[in-house]
Amino acid sequence: MRSVQVSKANGTFEIVERDVPEPSEEQVRIKVQACGICHGDSATKQGLFPGIKYPRVPGHEVAGVVDAVGKDVTNGNLDRE
Numbered sequence: 001m002r003s004v005q006v007s008k009a010n011g012t013f014e015i016v017e018r019d020v021p022e023p024s025e026e027q028v029r030i031k032v033q034a035c036g037i038c039h040g041d042s043a044t045k046q047g048l049f050p051g052i053k054y055p056r057v058p059g060h061e062v063a064g065v066v067d068a069v070g071k072d073v074t075n076g077n078l079d080r081e
Contacts, residue, residue, distance in 0.1 A: 009047020029068035035059040
């Protein structure tokens with residue numbers, strides 16, 4: 001999969017290739033179709049959080065489709081808030 005990362009504080013965005021992870025037993029995997037970044041992601045890129053480790057992949061506000069489901073995921077799991 002393609003991902004955008006920052007390798008160091010104040011670094012540039014880099015497009016990298018990574019292996020597609022498999023979800024664990026209680027996880028789902030989402031094929032991301034759109035992603036936004038927020039102020040916290042900007043602070044991460046700038047290195048403003050003490051002790052943060054790099055590389056970091058910004059963006060946790062995603063829209064996509066579930067493309068893999070862990071073996072212990074049920075509709076009941078998906079309905080929880």
